[in-house]
Amino acid sequence: MYGSGLLKGLSITIKHFFEKKITQQYPEERPALPKRFRGSFELIPSKCIVCSLCSNACPNNIISIQSKKDENNKKKLTGYQMMMGSCLYCGFCVEVCPTGALYITQKYENAVFFRQNLNVSLFKDEPEQMLQAVRSEAE
Amino acid sequence: MDIFIVWVEIFRHWLTVATGIPILAEIIVKAALTLGVIIFVLLNLIVLVWLERKLSAFFQMRRGPNRLGPAGFFQFPVDIVKMLGKEDIVPANADRPVFLIASICAFLTAIMAWAVIPLGRGLILEDLSIGIFYFIAIGSTGTIAFIMAGFSSNNKYALLGGMRAAAQMISYEIPMVFSLLGVIMITGSLTLSKIVEGQKSIWFIIPQILAFLCYFISSIAETNRGPFDMTEGEQELVGGYFLEYSGIRYALFMVAEYTHLVAVSAIAALVFLGGWNAPFGLTFIPGFIWMMLKIYFMIFLFMWVRWTFPRIRIDHLMHFGWKVLIPVSLINIVLTGIGIFVFRAITG
Numbered sequence: 001m002y003g004s005g006l007l008k009g010l011s012i013t014i015k016h017f018f019e020k021k022i023t024q025q026y027p028e029e030r031p032a033l034p035k036r037f038r039g040s041f042e043l044i045p046s047k048c049i050v051c052s053l054c055s056n057a058c059p060n061n062i063i064s065i066q067s068k069k070d071e072n073n074k075k076k077l078t079g080y081q082m083m084m085g086s087c088l089y090c091g092f093c094v095e096v097c098p099t100g101a102l103y104i105t106q107k108y109e110n111a112v113f114f115r116q117n118l119n120v121s122l123f124k125d126e127p128e129q130m131l132q133a134v135r136s137e138a139e
Numbered sequence: 140m141d142i143f144i145v146w147v148e149i150f151r152h153w154l155t156v157a158t159g160i161p162i163l164a165e166i167i168v169k170a171a172l173t174l175g176v177i178i179f180v181l182l183n184l185i186v187l188v189w190l191e192r193k194l195s196a197f198f199q200m201r202r203g204p205n206r207l208g209p210a211g212f213f214q215f216p217v218d219i220v221k222m223l224g225k226e227d228i229v230p231a232n233a234d235r236p237v238f239l240i241a242s243i244c245a246f247l248t249a250i251m252a253w254a255v256i257p258l259g260r261g262l263i264l265e266d267l268s269i270g271i272f273y274f275i276a277i278g279s280t281g282t283i284a285f286i287m288a289g290f291s292s293n294n295k296y297a298l299l300g301g302m303r304a305a306a307q308m309i310s311y312e313i314p315m316v317f318s319l320l321g322v323i324m325i326t327g328s329l330t331l332s333k334i335v336e337g338q339k340s341i342w343f344i345i346p347q348i349l350a351f352l353c354y355f356i357s358s359i360a361e362t363n364r365g366p367f368d369m370t371e372g373e374q375e376l377v378g379g380y381f382l383e384y385s386g387i388r389y390a391l392f393m394v395a396e397y398t399h400l401v402a403v404s405a406i407a408a409l410v411f412l413g414g415w416n417a418p419f420g421l422t423f424i425p426g427f428i429w430m431m432l433k434i435y436f437m438i439f440l441f442m443w444v445r446w447t448f449p450r451i452r453i454d455h456l457m458h459f460g461w462k463v464l465i466p467v468s469l470i471n472i473v474l475t476g477i478g479i480f481v482f483r484a485i486t487g
């Protein structure tokens with residue numbers, strides 16, 4: 001019959017009209033991310049043994065590690081930088097980490113205002129680290 | 140709403156006494172009422188811009204504007220400021236005077252139709268004896284503004300949009316008039332208030348359902364809204380006849396479109412949906428409220444159709460207008476004539 005298609009279209013849109021809306025109110029509502037979503041990297045400095053396997057595994061060579069030897073002739077981490085602008089989030093660095101010091105989080109809001117801010121430091125210098133610890137204790 | 144009419148009468152009387160010249164008082168009262176109608180139309184516009192956004196969002200399962208004010212209602216001052224803030228550009232090779240007048244013409248012709256549209260018993264600027272005829276005549280002069288805009292822009296897309304507007308509005312004017320003719324035959328009057336009075340027992344949508352459908356379809360084409368928005372046709376014509384306009388002049392075209400939409404909805408409510416007559420004996424609600432409810436019901440229908448169907452092709456549009464709508468509306472006239480004849484033969 002002529003017009004049955006028109007009525008069908010109208011019925012679909014009026015159904016949508018009363019249905020629950022699917023828009024996500026972003027800053028207030030957060031998306032439910034998949035379990036294995038790769039957002040950004042974090043490091044537990046106490047676990048890191050400065051084996052530099054992560055920087056060797058990195059296909060783009062974006063990880064740079066600084067270390068010094070302590071009195072027991074053990075390497076100690078003093079700096080850990082990642083150039084996130086070149087990161088392809090393959091996760092090789094996390095895969096090779098023998099102690100599980102480096103891990104992936106689901107924090108996906110990685111946008112920055114300036115290009116140099118993409119070079120993130122996952123481990124700050126010791127004095128600063130100390131200061132932060134003091135601050136957090138004070139709080 | 141009778142209190143409103145009483146106020147106007149008191150104001151008129153006071154003016155006549157104060158000035159001592161009845162004609163001057165009449166002119167002042169009429170000017171004030173005209174201003175009132177324009178303000179009423181513009182207020183409707185604020186609601187409509189919001190409503191269009193919100194309804195289109197709902198039909199697409201979105202939420203629409205919801206940041207500014209309750210349910211995003213205060214989006215409109217932002218829109219207005221944005222429109223006023225834009226530069227008023229006139230293209231270098233445009234026909235300058237025509238280009239400048241065109242947007243004003245579009246707005247004027249849209250607002251002039253409101254002279255004969257009653258919003259309640261007695262709530263009318265001028266109850267002309269040829270009310271509905273006047274509405275149709277003014278409605279079709281809007282085409283000239285669109286051609287002016289398209290022609291003076293000196294742009295092929297704008298010109299195509301203007302030509303399409305002319306072709307479309309002329310060919311859809313005919314079924315629109317024919318569909319109103321059935322109602323006019325029943326009431327025997329062109330006065331809108333008399334047509335409404337004639338619907339006290341039964342709304343004309345019931346005996347004239349065919350005419351209502353014809354009117355509905357052709358009025359969508361008249362107001363250049365989807366799915367008949369061939370004149371704008373973003374995908375083919377960029378923006379149609381108001382392609383070269385910016386700022387306040389562009390806003391005037393939008394104002395004209397929405398004003399026309401409200402006017403067409405008001406006519407549909409008056410002619411087919413019983414105007415300010417209350418259905419089911421719910422007379423405790425004032426007629427004005429009923430009228431507004433019916434107008435907004437029609438506007439909802441227009442928006443529902445707009446956000447459901449894709450735009451049809453220009454040759455299909457012409458085909459549909461001339462080969463389907465006009466014969467159907469003519470058949471409706473014949474059927475109405477036979478109906479009236481039979482009715483008279485029975486009742487004597």
